[in-house]
Amino acid sequence: MRTVVIGGGLAGLASAALAARRGERVLLLEQDRLGGKSARVRVSGQTVDTGPSLVSFPQVWRDLEARLLADLPVAERDAARVDFLPLPGLGVHHYQDQALELPLPPGHPLYAAWQGYLERQRPLAAPIARLLVTPPGLRPEFLRASAALAAEYGLRLRADRYLDALGLPEPLRAAIGVHSFNGGLGPERASALYASLPGAMLAAPGGVVAPRGGVYTLTLFLEAQARRLGADLRAGWTVRAIDRARRVVQARAPGGRLEEFAYDRVISAVDEGRTRVLLGGPAQPPARLTCSGVAIYAALREPLEAPLPRASVVLPDDLRAMSDALARLEEPQQTMALVHHDPPGELYPDNDRTVLSVLLTAPANGRRYDLESGWVRAQLRRISRVLGLRAPLEELLRAPAVLTPADYAAGGAWGGAIYGRVRPLWQAGPFHRPGYLEGGVWQVGTSVHPGGGIPGVLGGALIADALMSGRGRR
Ligand SMILES: Cc1cc2nc3c(=O)[nH]c(=O)nc-3n(C[C@H](O)[C@H](O)[C@H](O)COP(=O)(O)OP(=O)(O)OC[C@H]3O[C@@H](n4cnc5c(N)ncnc54)[C@H](O)[C@@H]3O)c2cc1C
Known part of the structure; x- marks a missing residue:
């Protein structure tokens, strides 16, 4: 069985590893670098992982890991397993003039x-x-x-x-x-x-975790296991078309030449809108899109006078106004921000400075922003005030790396929508099945499990694996 996997994000890597485990001859083609939204950058000599930062329902990862390591002797299996750092909770939530740490501690007026x-x-x-x-x-x-x-x-x-x-x-x-x-x-x-x-998430076995070393550790694990199991993983290869009549995938090699690969099965792990275009359909923006983000990663110039908790969530004063603006693909006047404060030696063992990540929820407008953009500046000023920082955040950060809707659109969904198009309520999260699209083509990845994040895309890969190997049938 010749299997071509399109896209080398977490879904594609997991699918490639699982297909290799099933004994198929696997070729994965990724247009950029392996990992997709999960990546690792160096800022001011410090390591910081971009994209996902926490893993919920970690049992899904353990299921996948166990399946991929099953052929190894126990000692090697144990050594290869990813080490999870349990997170104490979901962080301190700032809403209007209140700060709520979830889970709320006993004694808090809202504890009951x-x-x-x-x-x-x-x-x-x-x-x-x-x-x-x-x-x-x-x-x-x-x-x-x-x-x-x-x-x-x-x-x-x-x-x-x-x-x-x-x-x-x-x-x-x-x-x-x-x-x-x-x-x-x-x-x-x-x-x-x-x-x-x-x-x-908090009540599920294992709670909420982060892999020690950062979430990119999961990408490295999947890449290593896929290769060990025999998959051919190629970065820099852009798939141009899936020809179902001839059963070939056409791709552009890093040097620019076009090549064709015969397949028995294709697993598309790119946004479903992209898959449609690869199959010869129209490139049409969906009527409604999920949100995007502006993510800022940097080392602190100097430690904060009063260190922040590991995770802070700054809410807008009016959630409804934010939601309505995002639905219109407009910048909300106040947006939600997730701020992670990682001191040296905890999540990233080799760092010697604190790194800060700030994720602003943004409209899926495909735009490029930087720290000079008016909307970003206004949000950072508000967040700095709410968090009680002595100076605006942008002055505390050294040479930040910034990812924007334009970056997320380059490899993902229209406008940089993190979970692609909006689906009907009954197709949310775990309810949607990885799609079999006829002619040996399957769809996995974020757009199949909208809002599912890592457990969604990895669970989706496991479901597709069960269906492909016949274990999923009644
Ligand atoms: C800022 C941010 C924070 C997040 N935080 C969390 C979190 O804390 N927890 C969580 O669970 N989830 C989080 N998520 C969501 C999570 O990162 C994604 O659900 C997951 O990484 C998506 O994986 P994927 O493989 O489906 O898609 P992607 O990572 O988008 O991978 C798709 C890949 O396909 C490639 N590709 C596209 N077109 C082609 C083509 N024609 N040929 C070849 N390759 C192609 C792209 O280059 C890309 O590498 C976050 C996402 C973002 C952006």
Whole structure:
């Protein structure tokens, strides 16, 4: 079986490794460098991983890892496993004039409300984790897990409706609701599932983690295992077309010449809109897009007087206004910001300075921004004020690396939308199956599991693996 994998992000690398594990002859073609949105840069001599920063539902990774390492002796298997650093929680959430650390500590005035929320989400952790790795259909485990979620949400299919029903006090409701933007949409546009995720992620086995050394460690692991299992991974190769009639993939080599590769199966791990174009369809922007981001990575010029917590989430004063602006592909007046503060020697063992990452939720407008852009400056000023910094963030950072919607659009979805087009609520996260598109072509990756992040794309690769090897059939 000759398998061509298109795209070398986490989904493509996982799919290539799994296909090689199935004994197929695997060729992976990546137009840029391996890793896709997961990358590693050096800023002022410090290491910092760009793109994903935390891993939820780590059991999905452990399932994938176990499958890829199964042929090794136990000692080698143990040595190869990725070491996860447990994270204490989801960070300190700044909303209007309040700061809430999630999980809320005992003694906090809203502790009882938080515990009530957490206890209600706890039973959903196992069904969500199950759905992340189970092929949809009439299998009992899929039906049982779906029924558990349906019983909890009833007709409240949207995150805001579900949050209303939970009756949480406002600052807590906002701190929980804002996490739906991590899935690409505001609470009034996202599935109810996203309102459960902060609690379900914390309650799931393993909690929320970061690989020691940064998330790029996962990319390096998948690359190493795919190669060890015999996959041919090629960076700098751009796929131009999938010809289903002749069963060949056409690609441009780094030197510019065109080559064709015969296939029995194609696994497309690029955005589904790109796959459509490769199959000869039109290049059309989707009607609605999930959000993009402006991500800033830098070493601090000097340590902060009062160090920040590892993760801070700065909310806009008005979540609805932010969500509406993003839906119109406009810059929100105030956006959500995720700030990670990594002192030397913790996440990145070899760094000798603190590195800071700032992720601003941005419209999927395909634009390039820098620290001089008016919108970015205004957001950084607000964040600095909210976090109580003595100077605006841009003055504290040394030679930052900045990634923008234009960068995310270059290898991903239209406009740099992190999770591609907006799907109907019932196709959110783990509910959508990796698609079989006819003629031996499969679709995996972010656009199949919108908002699913790493567990979504890796779970999707595992589901596709089960379906391709016949283990997913009833
Ligand atoms: C700033 C940021 C923060 C995030 N934070 C988190 C987080 O904390 N936790 C989490 O779980 N998720 C997070 N995510 C989401 C997560 O990074 C993605 O879901 C995941 O990395 C997507 O992997 P993928 O393989 O599906 O897609 P991609 O990484 O986009 O890979 C697609 C690859 O296909 C290649 N390609 C495209 N067209 C072609 C072609 N024609 N020929 C060959 N190759 C092609 C691209 O170059 C790219 O390498 C974050 C994303 C971003 C951008």
